[in-house]
Amino acid sequence: MNAAIPPITEEDIAQFLIHTPDFFERHAGLLSAVQLTSPHGGRAVSLQERQAEMLREKIKLLEQRLMEMMRHGNENMLIADKLLRWSRQMFLVARPADLPAVLVSELRSQFSVPQSAMKLWDLAEVYAGEPFAQGASDDVKSLARSLTAPYCGVNAGFDAVQWLDDPEAAASVALIPLTAGPASAAFGLLVLASPDSQRYQAGMATDFLERIGELASAALSRVRD
Structure with a gap:
């Protein structure tokens, strides 16, 4: 007794049509006879x-x-x-001592950042008494040195937020460490803040903020020499 012939499946038909490209040439009438359901x-x-x-x-x-x-x-x-x-x-900027203020103000102006501030340390002695060299606590310095990339997220009560003109209005922040290079310890911290809690979100891409940090760090080398 012969074994039962398995039924032809849709896959069998599909494979036949794929491997028999001249099928519709021999049966051209089928093309006009086939009716499909329009999704519209x-x-x-x-x-x-x-x-x-x-x-x-x-x-x-x-x-x-x-x-x-x-x-x-x-x-x-x-x-x-x-x-x-x-x-x-x-x-x-002609005078190195004016650079930090210009850097921060132009950052707000060019990129529509509601608030920003920056503090520096480990500077040349001549700049030790400047406002930008005052007010960075040991905790802030430790935080900056621990960051391998900018922090973005809600304001969790960071000490650095108190540098802003209106700390209470900082719903979300970006903290950008300033370094002389990938293997160098941070010598400053740049703070960007917004009243919009979604402006700086945890998990957002930080590539652009990293470029900001790199350019700012390079420019600020003038106050470190």
Whole structure:
């Protein structure tokens, strides 16, 4: 007795059509006879019309992605322009002692940061009496030296927040350590704050803030020599 022949499955049919590309050439009438359900209204459409719908959907998706890429490109250009303007202002500072104040004020202006402040330590002796060299507690210095990347999140009562003009309005903060290099201990801390609790979120990308810290650290080398 012969073994039962297994039924033909949809996978068998699909594989047959894949490996028999001339099937529809020999049975061209099938293409116009096949009716599919359109996702737009559930009406029956021909195979060709369904393929056209799928193509239009793909084109629409590609257009949306292109628009998104263009939007991100424009945003990146604006950010790069602001970064350039901020850096330029630091280059124009004649007196090193004026640099910290200009750095902080231009940061607020260029990037629309509601509040910002900065304190430095381990500076050249001539700058030891400047306001920016006063007020950093041992706890703040320890915190700055422990950060391997900027901290972003809610204001958890950090001592450095008290440097701001209105500490009570700081709902979210970014704490950026200032260092002479990856292996160097922090010599300062830059604080950015916002009344918006979502402006600086835990887990957000910190690449841009790291670049801010690197540029600020390099500029501030003038008060450390």
